[in-house]
Amino acid sequence: MEEVENGYFAQKIFDYLSVNNPDLLSDPAILSDLTKSCIDKFIALDISGVNVLEATQISLRETLDDIASPYSYLKSFLDSNADSVQRESGIRIPDSPSEIYAAALKNKQEIANYVAAIETSNTDLIRKQAKSLAIALLLSRKDS
Known part of the structure; x- marks a missing residue:
């Protein structure tokens, strides 16, 4: 099942990047990270009880929106500096x-x-x- 989802999500993300951000395809890790993020969102929605088709659409839409928005840069920064952010701000990052x-x-x-x-x-x-x-x-x- 995960291979099917991974293939579907990876292909959709690849298609989007090919048209909108071809420079991001130069690093295969980016596509892999985006696909993993999309699958994580899908799994979280599925566990939360969201319909599978709706979870697929939401996770893919949110992943593609993240690529196009400054939020993705902020998220990357927070992810890479999570310990510092938590230590300095006292805010727990999920x-x-x-x-x-x-x-x-x-x-x-x-x-x-x-x-x-x-x-x-x-x-x-x-x-x-x-x-x-x-x-x-x-x-x-x-x-x-």
């Missing part, structure tokens, strides 16, 4: 992508809960306002 994705999924769920609570509160508020307006309208008709 050991594995599965920790990051687990936290992201938890945060996503918490945000969804907040949004649902806000929507419920807004609905209740509108319902109470409508009731108050209806009472005010009835009272104004009664006075007339």
Whole structure:
């Protein structure tokens, strides 16, 4: 299974690099590292319960986005200097992508809960306002 995923991811990343960053193909380790990163993301998503097709798409999209963004340079720096960063800042850098994705999924769920609570509160508020307006309208008709 991993060979199939590795081949699929490696080919997709190679195709992207061929068009957008051919200079990165001069070092085979770069393609290997990007493929490993993509597979790690896929495995973390799969373990987190994300649908296999969706996990494949997300991990590939995020890997290709990382290639195109300055974030990848920052991530490389943090990875190569993790001990120094942790020692100087006191910030613990997660050991594995599965920790990051687990936290992201938890945060996503918490945000969804907040949004649902806000929507419920807004609905209740509108319902109470409508009731108050209806009472005010009835009272104004009664006075007339």
